[in-house]
Amino acid sequence: MINIGHYIEVAIEWLAEKGAGFFDVWNVYVEGVIDSFQLVLYAIPFYVFISLTALLAWWKSGKGMGLFTLLGLLLVWGMGFWKETMQTLALVLFSTFAALLIGVPLGIWTEKNERCNRIFRPVLDCMRTMPVFVFLIPAVLFFGLGTVPGVLATIVFAMFPVIRFTGLGMRQVPGHVVEAALAFGATPRQLFLKVQLPLAFPTVLTGINQAVMMSLSMVVVSAMISTGGLGEVVLEGITQMKIGLGFEGGIALVILAVILDRITQGIVRKG
Template sequence: MVNIGHYIEIAIEWLVEECAGFFNVLNVCVEGFINSFQLVLYTIPVYIFIPLAVLLAWWKSDKSMGLFTLLGLLLILGMGFWEETMQTLALVLSSTCMALLIGIPLGIWTGKNERCNRILRPILDCMQSMPAFVYLIPAVLFFGLGTVPGAFATVIFAMPPVVRLTGVGIRQLSETAMEAARAFGATPRQLFFKVQLPLALPTILIGINQTIMMSLSMVVVSAMISAGGLGEVVLKGITQMKIGLGFEGGIAVVILAIILDRVTQGIAQKR
């Protein structure tokens, strides 16, 4: 019998003991990053936030999406979940930013280096196919309970799409455009920033959209480790057998997901 779990436990326990200082510093930094998003979202009054969100949805999508955003946010406000929605949105935005800071450079690397692509592909497959709940275990051991382990698990779970699609965008560039840029004397730096990156940007934006949606789904699961937000509302509905409360939290999550999805899709399509 091969007891792989035993060796994984030994490795994680070693990391917890030997790298405790590093994880404490990382915990403080990530918590401050998340709190800054929450502070901004809490500071904006509801009567300003909703019109801004409606205008953004109207501008980047269409009139019907603007109307949906207005009605959806008013419904969330009427159900009394505004603070939880802002917590969830702050955790989604902060986790997405961290996932993009790591994922986009990795995607560019895989697009330019076939060996790196072959090495990272099975790792990304594992990250995407691993059950989401498994990521909560090391997150709690490294950071305890709260928003930080939720963000840690979310980053790991949501990062693969942007890595894959960034690599695909770089690899599928037109060779004709590349040769034309070289013929005009473009340096490698100019070739990347003025030709490769702009041409690959629509595909990268689709990857960002998928990362945001996966972050939202994982943030809800992270309520099991006290990450808060709408996931906690859904979790209370499950654990306390309050069907109405669970559905209300689920409806709020769906509204937020649709708004984020349509806005980011609109940005990608218009780009």
């Protein structure tokens, strides 16, 4: 019998033991950044946040979405889940931003380097079909329970669509446009910054939309390891058979997901 899991377990345990000091430092640093981000959101009065978000949704997705955002967030506040919603939003935004910092350069690299593309493509396909709970296992072993392992697992999970869509956008740049730019004397740096990247940007924005949605789904799953936010509300409703509480947490999550999805889609369409 081929026991692949045994070798993976040994490798992860070896990393957790040898890199304990490194992981502890990163645990403190990432937790401090996330806490600071959450405190900023907590400091914004709910009526200011709701008004600004509704105006943004109106601007990017139309009057109907602006009204939905206004009423939806007021309902979330009225149900008493405002703090949990801000926790979830902070985790999603931080995870998406970190996934972009890592995923966009990797996506550009896969487009520029064919060997790298051949290596990353099966890895991306494999990780995309991997059950989301698997991402939590090494995160818990390295960082224990809490916010940090959930966020790091979310970053890894949300990074794959960013890599894929960035590479796709770069490959979709028309060849004749590149040839024309080179004919007019564009340097490789000018070709990348002024031709390829602007033309690929709409596709990259689609990857950002996917990353936001995947971050939100993973943040909910990571409530199992005490990440916090609305996911823990739903988890409490399930584990303690509080049906009403579970539905209320689910409604708040749906409202937040629709708002984030429509705003990011509006940014993709209108820029």
